[in-house]
Amino acid sequence: MSAAPPLANEKPSAAARDAAISELRTLLGERLSTAAAIRERHGKDESYHPSVPPDAVAFAQSTEEVSAIVKVCARHKVPVIPYATGTSLEGHVAALQGGVSIDLMQMNRIIEVNVDDLDCRVEPGVTRKELNEHLRDTGLFFPIDPGANASIGGMAATRASGTNAVRYGTMRENVLALTVVLADGRVIRTSKRARKSSAGYDLTRLFVGSEGTLGIITEITLRLYGIPAAISSAMCSFPSVKDAVDTVIQTIQTGIPVARIELADALQMKAINTYSKMTLPETPTLWLEFHGSEAAVAEQAEMVQTLAAEHGGTDFTWTTLPEDRKKLWQARHDAAYSNRTLRPGAELWATDVCVPISRLADCITETQKDLAGSFIPAPIVGHVGDGNFHLTLLLKPDDPREVAEAERINDRLVKRALAMDGTCTGEHGVGYGKLDFLIAEHGEAVSVMRAIKQALDPDNILNPGKIVRV
């Protein structure tokens, strides 16, 4: 629906492509597909970006097979694009220069769980819900929750995070080691399984967030955590975004180890009420969660209640009962579904900036002013403990005037966040949707990224056209 994606003029020749596909068919048999519907699906994520189908889709079943596929493609200089659940949001999986999509969803083994070490090793096609289902009897869990039931491989590749990051960190902090297939098909492991190490360059963190442009992740070693003995959840309404954010700032400064802090603005609350037939106050609202012992989570909820009251917080409710906690969070979970009620027939475009928390209230308030002058409704939710928030732009994708307006809002939003020393993407990644914003954010540092890309992928076959232009 937006401007056409930046198709490169450096597609491989038809002969090279056909030769690679023919070799891959010999290698994979039925697991190499050129069916239009399958290609179409593999060129599209969940975002507003249109599908850009690959020439073929290879369904891989092992690291060795991914290596063999990459070797074939490298020989013919044909692009390879890793694909799993397709839940990314910035065109990450679009085959901008054609080539072969490597579908990793058949690599879905949980290879090992080391309970004493609080870690596990999984293949990239395992989803986060599958992993937590598998872990349940061990007393451990994996906390990173980006909303979608994304694959662990995709979450590592995009440096995903979500609601628990304020306490448990993002994929950056929770990936201990990776197995990666390089551009020439060689296989490396980036790290041993020790919790910490000063042994050389941090390749793990380099590949986390590299979106398939430096290598293809085929195994992930993750940190796990003990399921907390008790959980308390709280909810509170505020007169203004600033009051809500000031409560969050004080909560964190006080050292209260809050596990989640989510914010919704007034418009978002209105949508939730409409969708869920509730009568919650239609003012800025916080949801909070605390993990610890029974005594600790009660104390923490009460401490935050006091802080909230100092900032005009009303209707503070908190509970440790699973049934009531679920009800309390249901409103937050309904936010995503509720938005269409604000504008039936509209499509959703999720923006994604993150700023230092001292600037968060300003950033949201200025953005709301901007939106007040627009015909596109855009409720706001945020992982405010980290300073990360999303507008959900509700627009008619077939109307160029609407697309232009959405782009204008997003452009101004990103520039506002950068001016506040924030980032153009807190958790969704760059894909090809934010190439120019990346330059605006990092300046000369992008040349370092490009040098690394060229050193590790000299023929530019790994998900070309994403993160940095070569």
Added chain:
Amino acid sequence: MSAAPPLANEKPSAAARDAAISELRTLLGERLSTAAAIRERHGKDESYHPSVPPDAVAFAQSTEEVSAIVKVCARHKVPVIPYATGTSLEGHVAALQGGVSIDLMQMNRIIEVNVDDLDCRVEPGVTRKELNEHLRDTGLFFPIDPGANASIGGMAATRASGTNAVRYGTMRENVLALTVVLADGRVIRTSKRARKSSAGYDLTRLFVGSEGTLGIITEITLRLYGIPAAISSAMCSFPSVKDAVDTVIQTIQTGIPVARIELADALQMKAINTYSKMTLPETPTLWLEFHGSEAAVAEQAEMVQTLAAEHGGTDFTWTTLPEDRKKLWQARHDAAYSNRTLRPGAELWATDVCVPISRLADCITETQKDLAGSFIPAPIVGHVGDGNFHLTLLLKPDDPREVAEAERINDRLVKRALAMDGTCTGEHGVGYGKLDFLIAEHGEAVSVMRAIKQALDPDNILNPGKIVRV
């Protein structure tokens, strides 16, 4: 005392070196020194590695000046080696190919402290104690404590950690952004100040731990934390290392947010008793610390007391009183000084491996068996929450037989750790002392490190001979 360092045969020509020094003298005046004593000091860290002096020492006062120095050296292909407190331990500062040591200790400004954001930006010559002194009135602190009063720049460059890492992470988790002077003198900032970001390759984490081989760090943005409302400290003796480690494993699995867990073995306890004239049980001992509310730190200490008792722990004492906490920790702090009592006249060599915690008891016990057959005494301390421990080898450095024996012990220790999926260095770094161990640990991945090094420093002038051989 050990084998001669691997001096490269690719030193710059005398003419190039003299031309660079002459230009730098024009640039810096008195702040460029070629005095033998100053050069000697700048070629030596606190380890057993001998001094390898640079040709000159440049005392820089700003990022712009570091950039200008690097530009001069780049033009003449003369090496540059960053230097601050000189407290590293693997020969990091040795001028293996000559060149210019850039002393950063005059860059010691604390540029900004953002209390609401819990972050600050400092120059590399600020030491961690200076920073915490400066922060005291803000209610915030910087938790990373590697023992030495190291510079923040050096701590970032070596990915340092220490006793608080089990709760607060290492420099990897606590550096938010860096200003870096590249090999050609260009200056980049690796990240904005947002808590999290998915905006491109993680250059921050790439430069953290790169030991001056990819760029020179001239500003560091750090995460800070609220000083806890209450702290409790505990100490407990155990029948065996395994009992102590099992207590630690259960503590972490239970989700008790312990801030420090330190272990000393029986020999270390004997040394402490001798040095400090105490009568502590000479059996494996844990020190623990908890940070939180008054109620929480009391509850946590009591929970661990119960766990310790289940594993044969005796003499469990805990306290929240500052005076008593200080006394309790004094024994642990005395460990470093106490070691010489075991062998008067001996020098110290600190080893540094880190293994998954499930293997820690095995790794320590097997190492103790190894040591039982050696004439070199080596007490053990460890940051056991992370699986990291150190032997302090006590040897006569002038006796080649002793040096060979120490090297044999260290070699077997590292191989044992690697076989347990651990790392050759938990927190000291590679320098030139662990080049071969790095290859043993990472295999093919070292070629990726080398490719990055060559892409970012094609003339190999940035601290050459460290981390990877080019």
